[in-house]
Amino acid sequence: MLIEKLKLLWSRAFWTTFKRALGIVLGAVIVASSINSLIISNQIADGGVTGIAIILHYLFNWPISMIVLVLNIPLFIIGWRMVGRTFLLYSILGVGVFSLALDLTGAIPALTHDSLLASIFAGVLSGIGMGMIFRSRGSLGGTDILAVFFSRMTPFSVGQILLGIDAVIFLLTAILLRPEMAMYAVIYMFIATKVIDLVQEGMSHFKSVMVITSQPQEIAQDIMAKLERGVTFFNASGAFSGEAKLVVYCVISRTQLSQIKEIIHKRDSQAFLSISEVPEVVGEGFSSWRGH
Incomplete structure (x- = not known):
């Protein structure tokens, strides 16, 4: 009887873990595909660690996947004791798959060369992917962990710090590259945020x-x-x-x-x-x- 209960519990835990991991993997692939086919091909910026990686890619032609991976390593070290280990492990999975998917989806052709259309549909696709990742209790690492770290040492909330970090990234984009890139990035981020909420919460019926x-x-x-x-x-x-x-x-x-x-x-x-x-x-x- 005890063995059967243990088997049942293990089976439930396995399928829960499998579904969460699958959601993170699929979400990471969708976000990576969106960045390659719409963001990079139209020279639009992004926020967070991905935004920093895109700026460095535009300036020095460094591979975005490697920059994302390298920048997230110290953030994971910082966040090891600040966030739950389960969440951190799922986030490591998300970053690893996302970095790999950025390389594998690099050959996808541009879906459009209209920057406005690209920013809108990139927001939709990335929002769907990120929403799937968040629903699966994971993340793509990045500045979320950094925001939690600084919120504990300053009077600012996590949301305020994230907003400040993204504002600095967009400002650097406008100064180092082109102001239009930052403007389209704001549209992209706004739509992505709304779609993330929609995927997580669903249509309100x-x-x-x-x-x-x-x-x-x-x-x-x-x-x-x-x-x-x-x-x-x-x-x-x-x-x-x-x-x-x-x-x-x-x-x-x-x-x-x-x-x-x-x-x-x-x-x-x-x-x-x-x-x-x-x-x-x-x-x-x-x-x-x-x-x-």
Whole structure:
């Protein structure tokens, strides 16, 4: 019995590790292909370690793959004790595959010679690749680790430091190479960031609804009966009146929004209603925990 349980646990751990590694490998190949076929071929800059590698490539014709690998080694040494070892190992895998893929995809021809189109579609492709890597709990190393290091010694957050590093890289690009390269890089980075969020969180098909009403029980019953959605009550009190109330909370699909408004209005036309976007919902009635 114990042996069977151990086998089951090992099997689950193996497939989880395999799926994460596969996601990182595929994501790294997609990002590398995007850089070779759109970024390099149109002389557009990038942020982070890859951005530094691209600048050095443009100036001295050094291979980007080798520069990325060399620059990440000291960063991994710095980050060994600052980030989780599992995350670091997955990141090492990502950087290794990314560096190799930069060489293997170097022969891909330019998909377009329009710099604006290149920056847009490079952002989409790189965003998809990076989103896959982040969903797989990995990264492509780089300045993320450096930002964590400096955030512990300065009053600045990781995000602020990353923004500052990228700003310096884009400024150097504009000074040492051409201002247009940095301008297109900003477009590329903006789109990539949005696509990364989209890949990680998915298209938002759900809304969270919070209702402050004098008829909480009745509204909750209608929601459960007509929409077949679970409802949660929160205890609350008005800051001005001091009156205790039950707050009705539930998550619904986008298509049920008009129905829940009708339910609430019919029961209490004076109710206070707050509706928010929900990027992802995991649990009974929605998506499962499998793969998370």
